Amino acid sequence: MAGWEDNIRKVTPYVPGEQPKEKNIIKLNTNENPYPPAPGVLKALKEMEGDLLRRYPDPAATELVEAIAGYYGILPGQVFVGVGSDDVLAMAFLTCFNSGKPILFPDITYSFYDVWAQLFGIPYEVQPLSGDFKILTGDYKKENGGIVFPNPNAPTGRLMPLEEIEEILSCNLNVVVIVDEAYIDFGGISALPLLKKYDNLLIAQTFSKSRSMAGGRIGYLLGNERLIRYINDCKYSFNSYTMNQTSIAMGVKAIEDKAYFLECTKKIIDTREWAKEEFSKLGFVFADSMSNFLFVTHPRHDAEELFLALKKEGIFVRHFSKPERIKNYLRITVGRRDEMEQLFAFLKNYKS
C-alpha cells in the first residue's frame, strides 16, 4: 500500500439494490412505489423557474418543513428535512450517538445502520430477532448508547405495536431512540403521538416509498424542538444546502395531495393482502408484513435459485446472502396488481 493510504478512512459501503437499465422488466427489488408521484409534483417540476435554480435554495427548506409540520399537526421546529431518509438518519447517528457506549439494533434489519456506525466510529451490538422475526423488547433494556430500528422492520415487514415502542422508550430515557418509519404508511401505526411524552424519541420517514419519490430524495425526522435544533447544527456544519430547490417544490406538492397519497397506499395495501393469499396457496411462508413488501421463503425452493430464475424472466426481487438465517428468503416489493399477476403466473409453473 502506498504511504498516503495508511491514513485513509476505509469503510465497507452499503450496497443498494440493483437498478437495471433494461425497460419492460418487473421491478420488485427496491421497494419503490409502482404508481407515479402526485400530479402536482410533476407540474411543479415542469414549472420550475430558472431564476429559482440560479439562486441558492432556502437552507432551512422552510416551505417543505412547514408543509410537513402542517400535515402532522406539529411545530415546524419539530421537523428536519434532508436528502432521503438515508441522509437524515446519517445526520441523526452523527448527532445523537456519541456516548462511546454501543448502540443497539436488530441482527436482521436495514443494512445501512452498521455502515453508518462504522463510518462514524460508533460501537454497536446487534440484538437477534426471535425465530419468527420479532424484535424482543427485553433485548433493549441493557445499558446502551442509543437505539435504532425500523417499524415495520425491514426486510421482514413485521410491525411492532405502539405499546412495545413505548416500553423501549420508557426504559431508555437517557439515550435517543430512533424509529425508522420508512414503511409506516402501508397500514402501520406511527409513533408520532409518543413525541408529546418522550423527548428521547426521533422518528424518520421518507418520500421514497409511500409518496412515489425515491428519485426526488426527500426524507425527514420528527422530534422535539431541542433535539431537532442539535441535528440542524450538525447539518449546517456539514452542508447548508442539502435540499435542492426542485425537491423542495415537489415535496410540498406531494404533501398537499392527501387524497392521491391515500388512494395509492390503499391500492398497495389491497394488492399486498391479495398477494399474501396467493403466496400462501403456492406454499410460501412469510411474516405478516405491514409494509410494501413481503419476505417469503418456500420449503421446497432454494431462494437464490428462484431469485436467478425470476431475474432471467425479467422479474427483479431482492435476495440477501447474509446473515445466514435469511439466505433462503426473498424480499418481494408489492407492485401493481398486473405485475404481481405475472409474478404468480411464473411461480405457479416454477419447478426447482
Ligand SMILES: *Cc1c(COP(=O)(O)O)cnc(C)c1O
Ligand atoms: C428505503 C429505506 C430507507 C431510506 O430511504 P430513502 O430513499 O433514503 O429515503 C430508510 N430506512 C429503511 C428501513 C428503508 O427501507
